[in-house]
Amino acid sequence: MEIVVVGRHTEVADRFRQHVEEKLAKVELLSPYVRRVDVEITRENNPRLSDNRERVELTLRAKGPVIRAEAAADDRFGALDLAIDKLNERLRRAHDRRKNRRNTKVTPPVDVRPLDEILTEDGGTDEAEPQISTPAALSEPGDSVETTIGDSPVVIRQKLHHADPMTLDDAVYEMEMVGHDFYLFIDKETSRPSVLYKRKGWTFGVIQLDNPCTGAPVTDLT
Incomplete structure (x- = not known):
């Protein structure tokens, strides 16, 4: 299993890199097919966010879907512990899903009302939002860029x-x-770009575009 540790707006000491490897050593027990774990550490310099100034994001790449967990704390060691707890919980859920794959699947309720009705109930507005263009630099899956408005x-x-x-x-x-x-x-089933989102309680909503696509790479604004 390969572990890649990177820092955004911060340096990562060798001591912390070694600590990460020790803490992630048990991941293979829950996910034996894991190939790589990306660990991203971000430091927030805003004094008002001192209680959550260190953020750790874990991305596990294995056979099947990507599994991600992140957490923030006042120090990166605490943030790492919180993120690993979340990751382990999701790995256990993935393991249970594989074990019960043959059981009858129950899909949560999906909101299929018109988009304008959904936005009205959820507090949407008709006010114009700033326009953001997609940079031409995003040409290969995995490419990312930060821009300001x-x-x-x-x-x-x-x-x-x-x-x-x-x-x-x-x-x-x-x-x-x-x-x-x-x-x-x-x-x-429809080849339409779709967005699944959480609503109140255990319900979900789905928004679809009426233009089918062919499965090309998509841009995620996160």
């Missing part, structure tokens, strides 16, 4: 991902594995 302090991180068509059930599963509130995917 005019003179504002808003920073937009864009990353290109390869998109294989999948079912709605698989999209729900993979969204839970990465711990996000939304998931962008290509619907296997």
Whole structure:
């Protein structure tokens, strides 16, 4: 298993790199097919965020969906422990899913109402949003870039991902594995770009575009 540790806006000491390798050594017990774990450490310099100034993001790449976990704390060692706890929980859930794969699948309720009705209930507005263009530099899956909107302090991180068509059930599963509130995917049945997102309680919503695509890489604004 390869472990790659990188720092964003911060240096990573050899002592911490060694600590990461020791803490991640047990990952192979829960995911025997893991090939690589990417560890990204980000330091927040804003004094108001001192309690969460160190953020650790773990991305596990193995046979099957990518599994991601992240956490923040006042020091990177504590953030790493929290992130590993989340990662291990998602690995256990993935293991249980594989074990029960043959059982009947139950897909959570999906909101299929018109988009304007969904936005009205969820507090959406018709106000114009700043326009963000996709940089030409994003040409290969995995490419990412950060841009700002005019003179504002808003920073937009864009990353290109390869998109294989999948079912709605698989999209729900993979969204839970990465711990996000939304998931962008290509619907296997309709070939439409779709966004799955969490609503209230245990319900989910899906927004689809009416233009089918061929499974080309997609841009994720995260």
